[in-house]
Amino acid sequence: MSYAVQVSRPKILIPEKVSPDGLALLKDQFDVDEKKGLTPGELKSIIGEYEGLIVRSETKVTADLLEAARKLKVVARAGVGVDNVDVVSATKHGIIVVNSPSGNINAAAEHTIALMMAVARNIGDASASTKASKWERGRLVGIEAKGKTLGIIGLGKVGLTVARIANGFGMRLIAYDPYANPTLAAAASVTLKSSLAEILKESDFLTLHTPLIASTKGMIGAAELATMKPTARILNVARGGMIDEDALVAALDAGTIAGAGIDVFTSEPPQTDSSASRLIAHPKVVATPHLGASTKEAQENVSIDVCEQVVSILSGELPRSAVNAPIILPEEYRTLQPFVTLVEKMGSLYTQHYTSGLAIKSFRTTFDIIYEGKLGSLNTTKPLFAALVKGLLTPITSSDGLNINIVNAEILAKERGILINEQRSRENVEDKPYASFVTLRARASRSVSNARSEVGRSVSPSAARSLKPQEDEDQVIQGFVSGNKPFISRLDRFKGEFVPRGTLLICRNYDTCGKIGVVGTLLGKAGVNINFMSVAPLHEDIDEGVGDVEGNESLMILGVDKPVGDDVVKSLIAEEGVFEASVVTL
Numbered sequence: 001m002s003y004a005v006q007v008s009r010p011k012i013l014i015p016e017k018v019s020p021d022g023l024a025l026l027k028d029q030f031d032v033d034e035k036k037g038l039t040p041g042e043l044k045s046i047i048g049e050y051e052g053l054i055v056r057s058e059t060k061v062t063a064d065l066l067e068a069a070r071k072l073k074v075v076a077r078a079g080v081g082v083d084n085v086d087v088v089s090a091t092k093h094g095i096i097v098v099n100s101p102s103g104n105i106n107a108a109a110e111h112t113i114a115l116m117m118a119v120a121r122n123i124g125d126a127s128a129s130t131k132a133s134k135w136e137r138g139r140l141v142g143i144e145a146k147g148k149t150l151g152i153i154g155l156g157k158v159g160l161t162v163a164r165i166a167n168g169f170g171m172r173l174i175a176y177d178p179y180a181n182p183t184l185a186a187a188a189s190v191t192l193k194s195s196l197a198e199i200l201k202e203s204d205f206l207t208l209h210t211p212l213i214a215s216t217k218g219m220i221g222a223a224e225l226a227t228m229k230p231t232a233r234i235l236n237v238a239r240g241g242m243i244d245e246d247a248l249v250a251a252l253d254a255g256t257i258a259g260a261g262i263d264v265f266t267s268e269p270p271q272t273d274s275s276a277s278r279l280i281a282h283p284k285v286v287a288t289p290h291l292g293a294s295t296k297e298a299q300e301n302v303s304i305d306v307c308e309q310v311v312s313i314l315s316g317e318l319p320r321s322a323v324n325a326p327i328i329l330p331e332e333y334r335t336l337q338p339f340v341t342l343v344e345k346m347g348s349l350y351t352q353h354y355t356s357g358l359a360i361k362s363f364r365t366t367f368d369i370i371y372e373g374k375l376g377s378l379n380t381t382k383p384l385f386a387a388l389v390k391g392l393l394t395p396i397t398s399s400d401g402l403n404i405n406i407v408n409a410e411i412l413a414k415e416r417g418i419l420i421n422e423q424r425s426r427e428n429v430e431d432k433p434y435a436s437f438v439t440l441r442a443r444a445s446r447s448v449s450n451a452r453s454e455v456g457r458s459v460s461p462s463a464a465r466s467l468k469p470q471e472d473e474d475q476v477i478q479g480f481v482s483g484n485k486p487f488i489s490r491l492d493r494f495k496g497e498f499v500p501r502g503t504l505l506i507c508r509n510y511d512t513c514g515k516i517g518v519v520g521t522l523l524g525k526a527g528v529n530i531n532f533m534s535v536a537p538l539h540e541d542i543d544e545g546v547g548d549v550e551g552n553e554s555l556m557i558l559g560v561d562k563p564v565g566d567d568v569v570k571s572l573i574a575e576e577g578v579f580e581a582s583v584v585t586l
């Protein structure tokens with residue numbers, strides 16, 4: 001008599017329509033349950049049995065669901081956007097979230113072109129009218145794409161693909177993307193513009209291809225629509241929320257915008273009597289139900305992509321596109337983790353403090369990152385390199401773009417035109433209160449430094465004068481780790497310790513009495529509480545020319561309990577002696 005030992009196989013749940021091509025890769029090793037139409041309650045009641053969960057955009061992977069997911073190791077998003085996944089909560093639970101950042105790019109780009117032509121030639125309206133037994137050739141005259149200007153907001157993967165196709169139509173291509181790679185733009189015949197205003201004014205067709213992040217949310221509202229040509233047509237195959245839907249309906253009603261092709265909405269499916277449903281119902285709108293990625297080919301691509309990653313993760317290997325990437329391997333974790341956090345924060349601080357608000361934003365900057373002291377003898381700095389790239393890009397790419405890990409960081413940096421030189425120094429750091437520290441030095445190109453002096457962070461008129469001497473200076477951020485906690489110890493010419501965490505207001509001002517009171521009063525009036533404050537005087541080692549306020553300046557760093565509005569920042573710099581201010585969230 002023989003006995004077969006029953007070993008239970010890991011289980012994977014698929015509550016949405018995912019292409020079978022990828023699922024076939026799972027079936028040898030795992031039990032795959034395809035269960036569509038589950039309510040949130042039903043999903044929660046069964047999720048505890050599963051090691052893997054594969055979703056598209058409809059399943060809401062909430063903190064509550066993840067709390068109940070006792071065995072879950074991976075959430076795989078068969079597509080790009082992870083806005084339906086609570087990534088922070090997944091990270092807290094040690095669950096890796098992966099996606100497929102490029103499997104559906106072509107599908108989204110082709111859908112954009114389909115909407116553009118449908119809007120240009122009244123295809124939706126004409127089809128409905130003809131099916132209703134009408135023959136309205138006179139009413140349904142369209143326009144051609146050839147010779148028209150296509151304005152592209154967001155020249156990333158989808159935006160560039162749209163540009164390449166539209167180039168074949170004989171369209172003039174312009175784009176606004178402060179972080180675009182100029183070489184790729186030029187190769188696609190796209191002229192990069194330095195302001196959104198120029199794009200709005202010149203576009204016959206305007207198409208959006210950015211992620212939905214703070215800087216893009218509501219970026220096209222009534223004021224922006226009012227600057228566009230009344231013959232302009234708008235396309236959105238990116239995310240709902242970037243266009244103010246009510247404002248677009250009003251502009252279409254008033255005839256100040258000619259038409260729109262929209263695939264994505266603020267509520268999906270749209271609720272009755274919502275702004276999304278009013279937009280969909282508008283006669284000048286061609287609407288599709290989030291179909292950008294819905295082609296057979298794209299669904300095969302994303303399915304295979306994420307299923308391969310599920311296999312990797314459940315076999316204990318690194319995935320290629322983890323959204324909450326383990327940029328550090330387990331054996332390196334103990335030594336490097338606090339420095340990974342530090343370097344990521346330094347990168348993020350750089351992007352937010354130096355590039356937000358610039359007329360010309362760019363990473364055409366060369367970064368030197370110098371690891372000193374004990375860090376100088378590391379076997380590998382790959383996780384720190386990846387952390388820097390992640391920190392630099394995170395503030396501008398949202399969770400959609402966070403697939404940065406030790407495998408892909410170098411390629412992603414190159415794609416963005418980010419040049420990073422790593423240097424190690426084992427030199428004695430005995431004069432320092434810490435055994436290792438990291439310096440990030442950005443050598444700004446001429447165009448960037450010019451932009452800084454023109455617009456920069458919010459600057460007071462008197463600051464323009466004192467900013468001048470900084471134009472060609474390197475930008476420096478220095479930090480160290482103490483008790484596993486990251487600290488910033490230098491920001492440009494200022495030396496002072498602060499913890500890079502939460503929302504920080506950074507003000508450069510005359511180091512005179514009363515400044516703290518002024519800032520405190522203005523924040524108090526705006527209902528913003530100060531959690532901590534640090535004053536950084538000029539760095540003692542710095543003897544470079546610092547302008548006519550030399551030796552008399554300091555940096556004030558305030559940890560605040562909520563974001564500080566632009567109006568408050570403007571009032572701050574209107575104060576005598578406050579030169580510039582920026583708000584960063586780390």
Ligand SMILES: NC(=O)c1ccc[n+]([C@@H]2O[C@H](COP(=O)([O-])OP(=O)(O)OC[C@H]3O[C@@H](n4cnc5c(N)ncnc54)[C@H](O)[C@@H]3O)[C@@H](O)[C@H]2O)c1
Nearest residue numbers: 081108154155156157158177179210211215237238292293
């Ligand atoms: N409708 C669909 O089914 C569908 C399918 C695929 C992708 N998408 C969406 O399309 C969008 C673009 O995807 P992608 O893969 O090209 O992303 P991407 O990250 O490759 O490109 C986004 C670009 O936006 C730029 N950007 C960021 N902030 C900006 C700002 N404030 N102003 C101007 N540009 C800014 C970035 O520099 C980047 O180049 C995403 O929102 C994605 O979720 C939708």
Ligand SMILES: O=C(O)[C@H](O)COP(=O)(O)O
Nearest residue numbers: 056057078079080081293
């Ligand atoms: O983010 C994406 O990949 C697209 O919006 C597609 O979403 P879908 O998988 O639900 O079609």
